[in-house]
Amino acid sequence: MYRSRAFAEWREFAAAGALQSLEIDELYETSQRYQTLLCPNCRQMTMENRHIGKSVPRKEGREKVTGSARYVDDLTFPQMIHGVTVRSSVARGKILGVRFGNGIPWNEFTIVTAKDIPGKNCVALLIEDQPCLADQFVNHPEEAVVLLAHPDKYLLEEARRAVHIDIEPLPAVFTIEDSLSRKHVIWGDDNIFKSYRVEKGDVASTWSGADFIVEGEYETGAQEQLYIEPQGMIARANPADGVTVWGSLQCPYYVHKALVRLFGLPKEKVRVVQTETGGGFGGKEEYPSMIAGHAALLALKSVQAVKMIYDRAEDMAATTKRHPSRTHHRTAVARDGKLLAMEIDFTLDGGAYETLSPVVLSRGTIHAAGPYACPNVLIQSRVVATNAPPHGAFRGFGAPQSVFALERHLDRVAAAVGLSPEELRRRNFIHEGQTLSVGQVIHEKVQMDKLLDRALELSGYHEKRERFARENPRNAIKRGIGFAAFLHGAGFTGSGEEYLASEAQVTATPDGKVRVLAGSTEMGQGTNTVFAQIAAEALGLECEQIEILQPDTSLVPNSGPTVASRTTMIVGKLVETAALAIKQSLLDAGFLKKSYTSSDFADACRQYTDRFGALQSLVKYQHPGDLHWDDGKYQGDAYGAYAWAVYVAEVSVDTRTAEVRVEDFVAVQEVGKVINPTLAAGQIEGGVAQGIGFALYENVIWQEGRMVNGQMTNYIMPTSMDVPPIRVFFEELPYARGPAGAKGIGELPLDGTAPAIVNAIAHATGADVRQIPVTPEKLMEMLEGVHA
């Protein structure tokens, strides 16, 4: 599966006679031993974990708790000036001209428009439809048109207000319905960025034989990532040295690719450095390419370092959000509760440009039928264009939308059939050897029944169902309990990892210091700590001896983006393999004995480097040969591994005010071996809190494509008073291909939280809620309907 450069080097040096006593057979045997060492299962049997499964404190934690960690806005460069963006005030139109108002010393300013772009005017991602600066036409409110830079921030703000962009408005589209009806065609021939069709069995012939057919439509709103550190970038650029940017970002090589295209530079003339990043959640996956381009264009023209930091209002108005969705379910069920057919129609609002929408749609589509073994499934999906700022990556990446629809729908199916919600799921859970909607045969052990039992027991589900039924009729505050069962695929979908072909490197210095070089970023989720644990475990060293290099494209290899719950499982495995190769090189060279101290290790590194030069191991991902994916048919092994989970929410609903409180939350999941329990629980707790916001509070209010409540004052995220005790439990089934048996975890908690809460609200009140967020205003209307 993995082949390392160190191994190749070692083979070369062995073959060149460095190990003269080895005959060819022995060489073969040694290489086999080497391969064995790479097998985590074999290793686990022989070695006790020293660091894996331990709550090692956060690697960069000391800097964070003392305030010495340096985020982009904390950096200052000599002669640095500031940059701002002048944006479109209308949703769609033709740019007639730009006027610079009176009273501003414009000669002191650096002014950039599309004409100043040296390469192609685009934010290169999947395709190149999104301009870096609008030229001739604007396609959404807040689209960037003019850039300004000046040493004085305050004057710069006045200047921004003095720029007038004259735009002749064109008809615009703001809803999924209007986009689908092609009222106006605003993108391509049909307003559709991408569509998928996933088919299993034969849905059409099933309806007539069904005992029940249950239909329903479900909607989710946009959600702002709301990382507490707004987007920001510092750039330096000149024709001789090229472009360098420092910034808050998740994916250094995405930014690198975009800058290469924007400036028409060779790859080595572009350098991207990640600064300490104050949260991302997907919001810093693709947008940093835009702001990096802007800062760099101003830097090139002014020949000075330029800092661009968005304030909160600009960040919320202009950057990406979770795609709004609409899902229609039609389900055929037998009297015994067996699902016979699921027909799912899933639509996302993509905003004005394609950006990552096809990939978000893909994940949402593949997760739409959940962890169930239904013989006949038809999923049709599409993502459509509207004249809103492009929607983008947000933790869960399409799955929270389609999972919300499914898990809310299945409670309604259960009611129609006359089964309890848990019994309906139990009769349909997927098991080992059965196939998902995309035709993937599940080879891993699946324990959905066990997860469900444990979650219901830990939450006191059955006792509470009975008690609430008894007590609710005489109380104005009604209680309810509900759950959701779900799965989440780790890593890029389908052949994505194969195309990425990620790399990671481990090096050791002559004095025994080990460095991990990877493009994977730390943004709070624990990359630094987890990589240190994995490398220390593989090398038999202490975590403190492992240094994790801050991602800098001039130093670290491309490990792919830090997204898709892939960092620990995919890149962590590369780190583990590279570290083991370092150790094996020292063992095979005879400088290290089987059992060693860290000073023996340092001695061995010195001897090795004296004799053979640099001690380094670069490992490239190789796709497992037994995973097959057909991009054309959208069939096959969608993910190498899945995390499996059941979440239970208990709510109270004050029927006088229609306010909902989450009173208790139990999250049970199987994510392979847990590498750091504190960090892993922290991922789940934080994801559940974001899910609570998605379900109840976070309501983006749109007016002609513009978010009108773009402030923390009126876009409400959960505070410390709004979260219940979040009780997190892990089942651990080591995954053979993950580092030390780990799978992905980061996105999982966003999928199941909202449907569990909404099912609990329905249980408490009888209101058939099918839209989130469930604001008190919306719930009040529904409650009046229920009691009318």
Next chain:
Amino acid sequence: MPEAARKIHVNCEINGQAMSLEAHPMARLLDVLREQAGLTGTKEGCGEGECGACSIEMDGALVNSCLIPALQAEGAKIRTIEGVAGAAELSAVQQAFLTHGGAQCGICTPGMILAAQNLLSHKSQPTQNEIREALAGNLCRCTGYTKIFESVLEACRVQRPRP
């Protein structure tokens, strides 16, 4: 060029040191701390007093430094995150945030730690609900607050006088 507003000197004590800072009278104390005093541990999350990332202690009270005009700091005693740790060791709250997962991305952490320190300076053994209330003005998007509550409780446990 419009005439620059007249700057004033603000004399105050920051983290135990007397300082004189030059600033526009209505400049935000947040900017003065970060840009004039070089104390970049105080963060800006929203600029409108909602998120608490810019929390500092001013004359013993927890305030959002983005809402305080510089001239209001005249004569004040200010503590920022840089003044929380001793020369060599972390405060009990900082240590607990480190060991109990109270910090993830770290951007809310300085403000959150000051809010916790401020609570514990008034009440050494708060209840869980008092902790929730005291931290309600400090938003965290990463942790779901659970590990933050655990960190504060751990700091209380460590600080509790032995019987």
